[in-house]
Amino acid sequence: MSRMRLAAAEHRRLRLRARLRRELIGWAFLGPMFFFFVVFLLIPVLGTGWWSTQFGGLTTGTHYVGLDNFTRLPDVVGATVAVQNTLLFALMSVPLILIGSLLIGLLLARISRGGATYRFLVYFPVLVPPVVAALIWLFLTNVDFGLFNEVLRAFGAEPVTWLGASTALPVLAALDVWRNVGYWAIFFVAAIIGLPEELYQAASLDGAEGFAKLRYITIPLLRRILLFAIVVATIWGLQVFDTALVLTNGGPGTSTTTIVLRVWQYVFGSNNKVGYAAAISLVFLVAILILTVIQLYALRSRRGED
Amino acid sequence: MAAQVIGRRSPQDAAAVAEHQRRAQRRGRIIGIGRHLVLALICFILVAPFYYVVLASLKDSTGIFQYPPKLIPFPPYFGNYERLLTDTAFPRWMLNTLFVATSVTVCKIFLDSMAGYALAKLDITGKRIVFMLLLLLLMVPFGALIIPLWTLVYTLGLLNTYWALILPALANPLGVFLMRQFILGLPRDLENAARLDGVSEFGIYWRIILPLIKPGLVVLAVIIFTDQFMSFVWPLISTSSDDVELVTVGVAALRSHGGVDYGLWSASAVMSMIPIGIVFFVLQRQFLARSLAGALKQ
Amino acid sequence: MTTIQPAVPGPATSGPAIELVEISKRYDKTRALRGVNLDIESAEFLVLLGPSGCGKSTLLKIIAGLEDPNDGEVYINGRLANYLRPKDRDVSMVFQNYALYPHMTVGTNIGFPLKMRKRPADEVASRVREVATLLELTDQLEKYPDQLSGGQRQRVALGRAIIRQPVAFLMDEPLSNLDALLRVQMRTELLRLHRRVGRTTVYVTHDQVEAMTMADRIVVLRDGVIQQVGTTDEVYGRPANRFVATFVGSPPMSLFPGRVTHGDGGARRFQGGLTVDLPAGPAIDGEITLGVRPEGFHVVGPTDAGAIEATVELVESVGADEYLSVRMGPETTATVRVESGSGIADGQRIHVRADPAAVHLFDAEGNRVPTEAKHP
Numbered sequence: 014m015s016r017m018r019l020a021a022a023e024h025r026r027l028r029l030r031a032r033l034r035r036e037l038i039g040w041a042f043l044g045p046m047f048f049f050f051v052v053f054l055l056i057p058v059l060g061t062g063w064w065s066t067q068f069g070g071l072t073t074g075t076h077y078v079g080l081d082n083f084t085r086l087p088d089v090v091g092a093t094v095a096v097q098n099t100l101l102f103a104l105m106s107v108p109l110i111l112i113g114s115l116l117i118g119l120l121l122a123r124i125s126r127g128g129a130t131y132r133f134l135v136y137f138p139v140l141v142p143p144v145v146a147a148l149i150w151l152f153l154t155n156v157d158f159g160l161f162n163e164v165l166r167a168f169g170a171e172p173v174t175w176l177g178a179s180t181a182l183p184v185l186a187a188l189d190v191w192r193n194v195g196y197w198a199i200f201f202v203a204a205i206i207g208l209p210e211e212l213y214q215a216a217s218l219d220g221a222e223g224f225a226k227l228r229y230i231t232i233p234l235l236r237r238i239l240l241f242a243i244v245v246a247t248i249w250g251l252q253v254f255d256t257a258l259v260l261t262n263g264g265p266g267t268s269t270t271t272i273v274l275r276v277w278q279y280v281f282g283s284n285n286k287v288g289y290a291a292a293i294s295l296v297f298l299v300a301i302l303i304l305t306v307i308q309l310y311a312l313r314s315r316r317g318e319d
Numbered sequence: 320m321a322a323q324v325i326g327r328r329s330p331q332d333a334a335a336v337a338e339h340q341r342r343a344q345r346r347g348r349i350i351g352i353g354r355h356l357v358l359a360l361i362c363f364i365l366v367a368p369f370y371y372v373v374l375a376s377l378k379d380s381t382g383i384f385q386y387p388p389k390l391i392p393f394p395p396y397f398g399n400y401e402r403l404l405t406d407t408a409f410p411r412w413m414l415n416t417l418f419v420a421t422s423v424t425v426c427k428i429f430l431d432s433m434a435g436y437a438l439a440k441l442d443i444t445g446k447r448i449v450f451m452l453l454l455l456l457l458m459v460p461f462g463a464l465i466i467p468l469w470t471l472v473y474t475l476g477l478l479n480t481y482w483a484l485i486l487p488a489l490a491n492p493l494g495v496f497l498m499r500q501f502i503l504g505l506p507r508d509l510e511n512a513a514r515l516d517g518v519s520e521f522g523i524y525w526r527i528i529l530p531l532i533k534p535g536l537v538v539l540a541v542i543i544f545t546d547q548f549m550s551f552v553w554p555l556i557s558t559s560s561d562d563v564e565l566v567t568v569g570v571a572a573l574r575s576h577g578g579v580d581y582g583l584w585s586a587s588a589v590m591s592m593i594p595i596g597i598v599f600f601v602l603q604r605q606f607l608a609r610s611l612a613g614a615l616k617q
Numbered sequence: 618m619t620t621i622q623p624a625v626p627g628p629a630t631s632g633p634a635i636e637l638v639e640i641s642k643r644y645d646k647t648r649a650l651r652g653v654n655l656d657i658e659s660a661e662f663l664v665l666l667g668p669s670g671c672g673k674s675t676l677l678k679i680i681a682g683l684e685d686p687n688d689g690e691v692y693i694n695g696r697l698a699n700y701l702r703p704k705d706r707d708v709s710m711v712f713q714n715y716a717l718y719p720h721m722t723v724g725t726n727i728g729f730p731l732k733m734r735k736r737p738a739d740e741v742a743s744r745v746r747e748v749a750t751l752l753e754l755t756d757q758l759e760k761y762p763d764q765l766s767g768g769q770r771q772r773v774a775l776g777r778a779i780i781r782q783p784v785a786f787l788m789d790e791p792l793s794n795l796d797a798l799l800r801v802q803m804r805t806e807l808l809r810l811h812r813r814v815g816r817t818t819v820y821v822t823h824d825q826v827e828a829m830t831m832a833d834r835i836v837v838l839r840d841g842v843i844q845q846v847g848t849t850d851e852v853y854g855r856p857a858n859r860f861v862a863t864f865v866g867s868p869p870m871s872l873f874p875g876r877v878t879h880g881d882g883g884a885r886r887f888q889g890g891l892t893v894d895l896p897a898g899p900a901i902d903g904e905i906t907l908g909v910r911p912e913g914f915h916v917v918g919p920t921d922a923g924a925i926e927a928t929v930e931l932v933e934s935v936g937a938d939e940y941l942s943v944r945m946g947p948e949t950t951a952t953v954r955v956e957s958g959s960g961i962a963d964g965q966r967i968h969v970r971a972d973p974a975a976v977h978l979f980d981a982e983g984n985r986v987p988t989e990a991k992h993p
Binding site: 040056057061064120125134136137142145149158199272291301305306 | 592
């Protein structure tokens with residue numbers, strides 16, 4: 014026997030109205046951004062899936078071919094080469110980036126003066142548009158007056174063709190390292206500074222010196238951050254495009270043609286391979302999504318291990 | 320190692336302790352100097368290319384090929400810059416880039432802070448799903464989107480317009496997460512107190528939340544502005560005429576279409592770095608805050 | 618269709634200031650509040666007391682409109698408030714963490730509610746001055762919250778709440794962030810303020826000393842259910858169940874289990890040896906618990922009537938009194954209060970007796986069994 018004075022039905026109605034009002038307010042704030050997100054990000058992602066089942070050109074019309082594009086993918090001209098190049102590139106650049114930035118981070122975290130200046134200088138290359146960075150490196154690698162060869166000449170060595178068929182990809186990787194090491198360096202500096210001081214003091218009391226501290230304290234504590242950095246740096250590395258286009262335009266031959274570059278060539282180069290491009294994109298997308306999920310999973314677990 | 324006895328020490332003990340301290344200090348100083356040396360070397364390697372390009376931009380074509388090269392450009396040759404500013408559409412590109420970057424930044428500031436507020440504090444069915452979606456597509460490679468995006472913009476008839484450059488940029492979810500973090504960090508119950516005080520829901524956002532996350536807004540603005548300055552793939556495929564083109568695309572075009580002109584190229588490289596360079600110098604802390612924030616969040 | 622209008626601002630009309638009818642609230646699987654019915658009288662200082670998680674803060678938020686109940690009705694000044702927005706309910710709130718606006722001065726913080734209701738600027742200014750004088754904040758008006766001490770911040774939060782002269786003030790553990798000395802001072806300040814301003818106040822705390830010193834009436838809550846509503850004397854002297862009996866009062870009441878059959882009354886022995894005369898009655902059947910507060914024991918000689926032997930395990934002095942932790946049996950302990958200077962020491966054997974007028978009885982469910990019958 015309820016002592017309430019308003020009928021249950023009336024309550025339901027009013028409650029619904031209040032609920033609706035709150036929902037509306039919530040969506041009023043979230044809506045605009047979400048709208049752009051859905052239209053310009055979510056739908057395109059789904060769209061890639063649709064496009065990958067098509068065959069034809071972007072503006073010349075296409076027709077449905079089911080999953081043909083995927084089955085033919087390994088044979089598609091340049092697809093495997095692109096994947097190989099990209100993987101090789103990532104394999105070269107990501108470890109160097111992380112080791113270099115970790116080193117810089119360790120040094121920067123411990124010095125007492127001039128930190129701001131170092132940070133500014135180290136971070137500067139990060140802010141340069143990749144296109145401009147590639148342009149700069151064109152200068153550095155120029156056979157006749159490039160900085161690299163000038164330095165070699167100063168030491169009496171022979172000038173090298175830096176952008177040749179076998180050297181272009183490593184040079185591209187070096188460019189990437191040069192550009193990105195600063196970003197991660199700052200990242201690690203913050204992480205290292207955030208480590209509890211007492212652990213190091215305790216370790217000193219226990220007799221640990223320099224390298225031992227690094228090995229037994231710093232690295233284990235940074236494990237989660239390192240994992241995050243590895244995954245994210247890899248994801249970024251795999252998407253290399255701007256520099257490959259401007260520095261070497263995928264060449265010489267196809268030695269620096271990366272996945273995204275290949276996709277771009279298929280879409281805007283020869284006109285009727287849109288399906289292939291989309292198929293490549295989709296596989297690429299899924300691969301990156303998997304990496305993202307790995308990263309999220311690795312971060313979510315183990316709350317009590319710090 | 321010498322015995323630390325409270326009270327008197329023998330003179331030999333005191334001397335031993337002093338010597339040990341001196342040695343430790345010296346070791347510390349050497350390590351400190353070593354650190355600085357290595358850092359200085361690394362910084363030199365990172366920054367040298369810039370100087371080199373600036374150098375090249377101030378030389379004429381004979382000067383560039385000269386060996387041994389002059390390390391100090393005296394007298395400086397401004398011809399490259401003249402040509403850049405008068406013979407190419409560089410000024411227009413720069414204008415376009417500044418316009419697009421500013422527009423996107425201003426829009427995103429409000430869009431993302433509102434969305435961040437909603438996710439942090441408001442009641443929405445499916446909030447978790449929305450959150451997951453945003454998180455999942457955060458890392459989507461742009462290269463995978465160019466086909467459908469291009470088609471979409473083409474169908475809307477917006478190719479080669481400012482809209483094509485501005486609208487898709489509004490879809491990036493990074494800002495939302497940043498804003499949400501900042502808003503979650505505000506003191507508890509602020510919105511509740513405001514509700515009781517008679518503030519409208521929008522008023523809470525405008526009068527209470529926004530002013531209190533100003534530092535976060537600056538960091539966000541800095542991130543978005545720089546991202547816009549660096550974007551290349553999308554502007555490349557969505558624009559084709561000078562009056563809309565951005566600096567990155569224009570500079571790349573110089574490289575691929577204009578024939579070999581090192582002077583011009585180096586000048587364009589230098590000029591395109593100036594705006595961000597200035598902003599970076601002025602707002603150093605905010606720039607670095609992005610990486611710092613990312614690290615601390617883990 | 619009922620038209621819901623915002624509450625009329627100003628002192629309460631006749632009848633309770635706030636009525637809660639069958640309020641219940643669920644968070645996912647847990648029930649925060651169950652079937653809460655409560656009338657809060659006009660101008661009374663009502664305290665919601667209970668351990669953490671008992672639902673007292675939730676109840677306060679439901680009154681304020683910051684949370685919605687799953688079921689039930691809230692009436693403020695006689696009008697249904699369920700579907701009114703917080704600002705239309707004519708209540709104000711002091712939050713545990715004060716929730717002051719960090720980017721506004723003290724003066725702006727205090728005047729903010731009036732400003733939001735579009736009061737003219739000079740009215741706002743003069744009211745702010747009034748309130749600031751009342752709370753001794755006139756020198757802080759131009760400062761920012763982060764420049765103030767904890768006690769000052771708390772007063773700013775108070776100022777912001779009282780400036781509007783609402784039907785009721787809601788306070789969510791406002792003193793728990795202050796240090797002990799300040800807390801006691803502010804307690805007196807708050808009470809004095811209440812006497813002066815004379816408005817209904819609903820005050821949430823987990824500190825039973827605070828509750829007892831400040832409240833006109835106390836509502837004891839546990840797991841979302843009201844255990845007892847009453848004055849300090851009623852809650853302390855006639856606790857409705859075992860939970861209230863042990864929660865209110867420090868050191869807590871000592872409990873002694875016992876068994877009775879057939880409610881026939883008479884002298885009964887409880888665990889530990891205490892013997893008490895029980896009244897007759899059907900309520901007394903089966904498991905019974907005897908409760909005695911520390912001051913209900915007296916230290917007596919070994920030959921006195923009702924004396925039980927006990928070994929002192931610990932003596933704690935709190936200034937004017939001493940509390941003895943004594944052991945009366947292998948599983949029976951109790952707390953006994955004596956005056957300071959008793960000279961009783963650890964390990965000593967003493968004899969204690971329970972004052973028959975001061976015992977409490979609880980049945981198998983833990984509910985109070987009235988013992989008034991035996992004492993005219």
